[in-house]
Amino acid sequence: MSSTTPTHNYYLPEPSHYPVVGSVALLLMLGGMALWFNGLAFGQWSTLAGLAVLIYMMKIWFGKVIEESEGGLYTKRVDVSFRWSMGWFIFSEVMFFAAFFGALFYARLYSVPELGAVDQKLLWPEFNSAWPTAGPNAMDAFTPMGAWGVPAINTLLLLTSGVTLTVAHFGMLENNRGKLNLWLGLTIALGVIFLGFQAYEYSHAYSELNLKLTSGIYGTTFYLLTGFHGFHVTVGTIMLIVVWVRCLKGHFTADHHFAFEGVAWYWHFVDVVWLFLFIFVYWF
Amino acid sequence: MMIRKIGTAAGLLVSALFSHAASAAYQLNLTTGATKLSQEVYDLHNLMMWIIVVIFAAVFGVMFWSVYAHRKSVGHKADQFHENTTVEILWTVVPVLILMVMAWPATKTLLAVRDTSSPELTIKATGYQWKWGYDYLKGEGEGISFTAQLTTPRDQIYGMAPKGENYLLETDNHVVVPVGKKVRILTTAADVIHAWYVPALAVKQDAVPGFVRDTAFKAEREGIYRGQCAELCGKEHGFMPIVVEVVSQEKYIAWVNEQKKKMAAAAEDPNKKWDLAELKARGEKVYAGNCVACHQANGKGIPGNFPALDGSKIVNGPIAAQIDIILNGKPPTAMQAFGKQLSDTDIAAVIAYSRNSWGNKMGDMVQPADIKAARK
Amino acid sequence: MSAVIDSHGTSHGHDDHHDHGAPAGLMRWVTTTNHKDIGSMYLWFSFVMFLVGGVMALTIRAELFQPGLQIVRPEFFNTMTTYHGLIMVFGAIMPAFVGFANYLIPLMIGAPDMAFPRMNNWSFWLLPPAAILLIGSFFAPGGAAGVGWTMYAPLTSQMGPGMDLTIFAVHILGMSSIMGSINIVTTILNMRCPGMTLMKMPMFVWTWLITAYLLIATMPVLAGAVTMTLTDRHFGTSFFNAAGGGDPVLYQHIFWFFGHPEVYIIAIPAFGVVSQVIPAFSRKPLFGYASMVYATSSIAILSFIVWAHHMYTVGMPVAGQLYYMYATMLIAVPTGVKVFNWVATMWKGSLSFETPMLFALGFLFLFTLGGFTGLVLSMTPVDVQLHDTYYVVAHFHYVMVAGALFSAFAGVYYWLPKWTGRMYDETLGKWHFWLSIIFFNVTFFVQHFLGLAGMPRRIPDYHTQFTEFNVISSIGAFGFGLSQLLFLYIVLKALRSGEKAADKQWDGADTLEWTHLPTPMPYHTFENPPTIK
Ligand code: HEA
Ligand code: HEA
Numbered sequence A: 001m002s003s004t005t006p007t008h009n010y011y012l013p014e015p016s017h018y019p020v021v022g023s024v025a026l027l028l029m030l031g032g033m034a035l036w037f038n039g040l041a042f043g044q045w046s047t048l049a050g051l052a053v054l055i056y057m058m059k060i061w062f063g064k065v066i067e068e069s070e071g072g073l074y075t076k077r078v079d080v081s082f083r084w085s086m087g088w089f090i091f092s093e094v095m096f097f098a099a100f101f102g103a104l105f106y107a108r109l110y111s112v113p114e115l116g117a118v119d120q121k122l123l124w125p126e127f128n129s130a131w132p133t134a135g136p137n138a139m140d141a142f143t144p145m146g147a148w149g150v151p152a153i154n155t156l157l158l159l160t161s162g163v164t165l166t167v168a169h170f171g172m173l174e175n176n177r178g179k180l181n182l183w184l185g186l187t188i189a190l191g192v193i194f195l196g197f198q199a200y201e202y203s204h205a206y207s208e209l210n211l212k213l214t215s216g217i218y219g220t221t222f223y224l225l226t227g228f229h230g231f232h233v234t235v236g237t238i239m240l241i242v243v244w245v246r247c248l249k250g251h252f253t254a255d256h257h258f259a260f261e262g263v264a265w266y267w268h269f270v271d272v273v274w275l276f277l278f279i280f281v282y283w284f
Numbered sequence B: 001m002m003i004r005k006i007g008t009a010a011g012l013l014v015s016a017l018f019s020h021a022a023s024a025a026y027q028l029n030l031t032t033g034a035t036k037l038s039q040e041v042y043d044l045h046n047l048m049m050w051i052i053v054v055i056f057a058a059v060f061g062v063m064f065w066s067v068y069a070h071r072k073s074v075g076h077k078a079d080q081f082h083e084n085t086t087v088e089i090l091w092t093v094v095p096v097l098i099l100m101v102m103a104w105p106a107t108k109t110l111l112a113v114r115d116t117s118s119p120e121l122t123i124k125a126t127g128y129q130w131k132w133g134y135d136y137l138k139g140e141g142e143g144i145s146f147t148a149q150l151t152t153p154r155d156q157i158y159g160m161a162p163k164g165e166n167y168l169l170e171t172d173n174h175v176v177v178p179v180g181k182k183v184r185i186l187t188t189a190a191d192v193i194h195a196w197y198v199p200a201l202a203v204k205q206d207a208v209p210g211f212v213r214d215t216a217f218k219a220e221r222e223g224i225y226r227g228q229c230a231e232l233c234g235k236e237h238g239f240m241p242i243v244v245e246v247v248s249q250e251k252y253i254a255w256v257n258e259q260k261k262k263m264a265a266a267a268e269d270p271n272k273k274w275d276l277a278e279l280k281a282r283g284e285k286v287y288a289g290n291c292v293a294c295h296q297a298n299g300k301g302i303p304g305n306f307p308a309l310d311g312s313k314i315v316n317g318p319i320a321a322q323i324d325i326i327l328n329g330k331p332p333t334a335m336q337a338f339g340k341q342l343s344d345t346d347i348a349a350v351i352a353y354s355r356n357s358w359g360n361k362m363g364d365m366v367q368p369a370d371i372k373a374a375r376k
Numbered sequence C: 001m002s003a004v005i006d007s008h009g010t011s012h013g014h015d016d017h018h019d020h021g022a023p024a025g026l027m028r029w030v031t032t033t034n035h036k037d038i039g040s041m042y043l044w045f046s047f048v049m050f051l052v053g054g055v056m057a058l059t060i061r062a063e064l065f066q067p068g069l070q071i072v073r074p075e076f077f078n079t080m081t082t083y084h085g086l087i088m089v090f091g092a093i094m095p096a097f098v099g100f101a102n103y104l105i106p107l108m109i110g111a112p113d114m115a116f117p118r119m120n121n122w123s124f125w126l127l128p129p130a131a132i133l134l135i136g137s138f139f140a141p142g143g144a145a146g147v148g149w150t151m152y153a154p155l156t157s158q159m160g161p162g163m164d165l166t167i168f169a170v171h172i173l174g175m176s177s178i179m180g181s182i183n184i185v186t187t188i189l190n191m192r193c194p195g196m197t198l199m200k201m202p203m204f205v206w207t208w209l210i211t212a213y214l215l216i217a218t219m220p221v222l223a224g225a226v227t228m229t230l231t232d233r234h235f236g237t238s239f240f241n242a243a244g245g246g247d248p249v250l251y252q253h254i255f256w257f258f259g260h261p262e263v264y265i266i267a268i269p270a271f272g273v274v275s276q277v278i279p280a281f282s283r284k285p286l287f288g289y290a291s292m293v294y295a296t297s298s299i300a301i302l303s304f305i306v307w308a309h310h311m312y313t314v315g316m317p318v319a320g321q322l323y324y325m326y327a328t329m330l331i332a333v334p335t336g337v338k339v340f341n342w343v344a345t346m347w348k349g350s351l352s353f354e355t356p357m358l359f360a361l362g363f364l365f366l367f368t369l370g371g372f373t374g375l376v377l378s379m380t381p382v383d384v385q386l387h388d389t390y391y392v393v394a395h396f397h398y399v400m401v402a403g404a405l406f407s408a409f410a411g412v413y414y415w416l417p418k419w420t421g422r423m424y425d426e427t428l429g430k431w432h433f434w435l436s437i438i439f440f441n442v443t444f445f446v447q448h449f450l451g452l453a454g455m456p457r458r459i460p461d462y463h464t465q466f467t468e469f470n471v472i473s474s475i476g477a478f479g480f481g482l483s484q485l486l487f488l489y490i491v492l493k494a495l496r497s498g499e500k501a502a503d504k505q506w507d508g509a510d511t512l513e514w515t516h517l518p519t520p521m522p523y524h525t526f527e528n529p530p531t532i533k
């Protein structure tokens, strides 16, 4: 293909079938989930098949990208494109979390106080609004999640991981591969430990605090916010692992390592989101 | 005041322009309504319209002049100017000023519209799929409570009979209120969002499940004013009208007394023992009034949306489960808690009816007293 | 705007010598990474969706032709309204303008392609699965969701599996839009040819830079809203359930935080197209280029702080209503600046009225009318009367059909010669315009009266008082629909037997695709960027 010859100053990939594979995967997966949630036939199988195809697609697509990158096809200009796009992608993620934080703030500042206000006594005569709450029709009591146990440890873990990641980055810039690999590995370990704690916290909440997804607006916002964050940590950890394996294989140079930086940005973003969670979900 | 005059003049102009078509069928403008505020809204709208018409005429006057005079086909050569800071500032600032002129009366009217303080009568309107429930909470008539639903026969809707005068806008019970008194309407809903909308009273207020919201009006003319639910609330959204009857103070008091008597008469002996045939006959009416919209007259429901009661496991199973679903509903599905709307007798009756109709042949029933017991 | 073109860049064909054309067959379209192919696919997809959404609109209009229920059951009517809105907005109008963006932005800024051609392909190929899910929901048990395109809670909780299919379709559409927008922003910021400074970019490119920003900021919020709907439906969460401490109105806030910018996502690229077409046929540069850029940016910024003007009747505090009223009214100022600039562009020009220009003028006239009715709606006390009536329906069809759709027609007629190398039939094009504009007004102008008289929207049957105007509106709708078949015919005729178009078919056109490229264009363009002084 002419379009792949490096005579251009910008790399343009040749036609590719990865995108349609991805589309088919999403169709299977999300269509399957819609059936599954309604207890209809084949739902979970379609979901699983879709997920498998999606993972396969990501493997080959990203594999190709890595190959192109290592093949020296990505000029400085391409690199700048990646930077812009990663920045905008993170911005879109910020807005996604903003929707959920918005729901939390709205509930705490508007809907819960209003439900306890005099005007609403007609409907909910006994409800006194206070946070945390499971709402005026709460079935059974729960204990809210305190901030200073596991969540505080988790905060520490994530903050530390931000530092270790930066140290690893210095390793990269200094061309000190040992330092890079070590500190990146540490970062991953911190991420995994964080996730372990998070899992422990959930099981603790369910089994001992009676704090469930169905525990009214508190349970709702607690699980959805921490859950989406946890999902992002998981994705971030997987990306870190991929980058780490690439580092171990000797990929990247001191001035060409966008993948590393992109993941680092993402990781810091996840970090900052956690701080907000810690403050508004756990602490206050 | 000035504005009011312009508004009225504008209104006159409009009606003069279209006088030949000013019948109800070709209504071209907002209703002037039956309250002072609805008149004010009408004037406000007219004022806006005239400002807009003038700007529109000016802008497109210029444009069509260009279209006419600066055509290539008449050999007009293009100038190449493409900037002029003065005009650009001008057409930023002038619109701001015009908007301020518009915002002023709008603010005033809004503050008046939102004033629901010191009402003389307070009525709660509850939206159900698909009818309205009314409770007179405070003021003369306190304690009156009824539901209102569409009475237009299906035959008219399906074109089997000519459409009546108040097609789709008639209900079995009217919300009767006295003229010249400030009435506050509290809205809420039992299932999904509805909206209480009566154009002539210039009120539209969403009825949000789980919350109470309010609006108010003070009718200045007697008459019957009709409106409709104005928030998509499912299948029969187009069929839940609102009818407000504004009457003189004397008539209102008469109505209140009559309602009180009716309610006393309707209060049944809760311990009366019914036999199956009696209950079933009554149940058929209750069913037709409350359940047909979803479960259909033949008990077959609408597959996928509303389950059939004919052959249903619950209806043909232990009676307690059926009492439970009718009393408490099944949130968040459309199956609402009828415990709040129907009397013990009605619920016992509809249970008897459903268990012994269509293909259901359970042969059993419950007494109103049992329902009462089940309520707690 | 005046991008003075460096003369050495003007040599046609010189930078396309190693063009090998496109691979053949179906796989070309499935695997393509070429922005022109992808742009064409977007445009065709959008037209097909327009027909699908249009058939739904005609079903609505047919049922409303007479009072009474004649054709469909009420619950089906609600699904028609819902999917008509969803498909027109997400399936027809948005993809149409993304198609223009794909095709034109690289050409207009002298880039070899989009920044991420493979991802670009994915953005497009996510649309068919979304369409399959949307249309598939009609075949789910219980049918599709009859909740309105706004999908208000808690009605959504009562719907069957069709609702979930729709939610997931929205997720996929969101992914597609976000990836597409990231691609567009990156392309514009990073791939401009030497000398193409931001303030020299054609207006169309500017409008897309701003639109893409709006999309990236709001589509995730919509995804959040429908995700909450999903968990409320299936996992017992209480976002929109008062009994659990949530609030149905919360959904509306989140939705309209997306939804209001969304209407400018639809409108702003339309502004962009018109800003290319009007100067071209006025043979005069766009008046007030810089102020156009600032006005468009202001519209975008303001669009984030006015959302609750869709919610005047939910019972918010009066201070909130006042705030949203003032903020909403403000948008008239920058929009007005744009309108005045377009008129000033025409002033003392040398105007000619080929089909693209006609549609652009139709846009200008009717969009402004729709903007004015928007202003009427922004007045809270008036909106309380008009909210959820046909007045609102009339308002947004003026801005979206006579606005966005007409602008898209203008764009297709304008660039068709460049894209295909062939001219459309001018006479038929004019017929298309006149039929469209007449029938459009027949359909929608009378809906203002219906709304003023109090006819609620989203109802399958109405009081006999509303009959006459509904009859007129329905007749207009069928006329309008038929006229669009003429458009299809015109495009196909041009493709098959249109006359050869010139390199610079319109003498007033001044963007790179007209000045620097031959007609028809080679498969790959600007592999070596032109330079602009
Ligand atoms: C392309 C899409 C588009 C655009 C551009 C607009 C533009 C505007 N819209 Fe509209 N709107 C919609 C699409 C759009 N809208 C949709 C889809 C809905 C309904 C959604 C639903 O419920 O389903 C809606 C609903 C809607 C409502 C809610 C109605 C209700 O449900 O009760 C309101 C209320 O404020 C509103 C206002 C406005 C305003 C003030 C503008 C302004 O931007 C208009 C500004 C333009 C002008 C004013 C004209 C030009 C200006 C001049 C010539 C300057 C001089 C003028 C003056 C000084 C007056 N719109
Ligand atoms: C940009 C978006 C867009 C576009 C282009 C349109 C186009 C049209 N719209 Fe729509 N509309 C919306 C966006 C749009 N609409 C939205 C967002 C809503 C709100 C939904 C809601 O309430 O949730 C809405 C709601 C809406 C309603 C209110 C429904 C209700 O409240 O119940 C009506 C009623 O008249 C209507 C009519 C039409 C018509 C007649 C067209 C016409 O312009 C369509 C013309 C096109 C065709 C007709 C197709 C082409 C022709 C053929 C396929 C050939 C066959 C033709 C014949 C046999 C004649 N629309």
Ligand code: CUA
Pocket: B127, B128, B130, B193, B194, B195, B229, B230, B231, B232, B233, B234, B236, B237, B238, B240
């Ligand atoms: Cu009740 Cu619409």
Ligand SMILES: [Cu+2]
Pocket: C259, C260, C263, C307, C309, C310
């Ligand atoms: Cu809006």
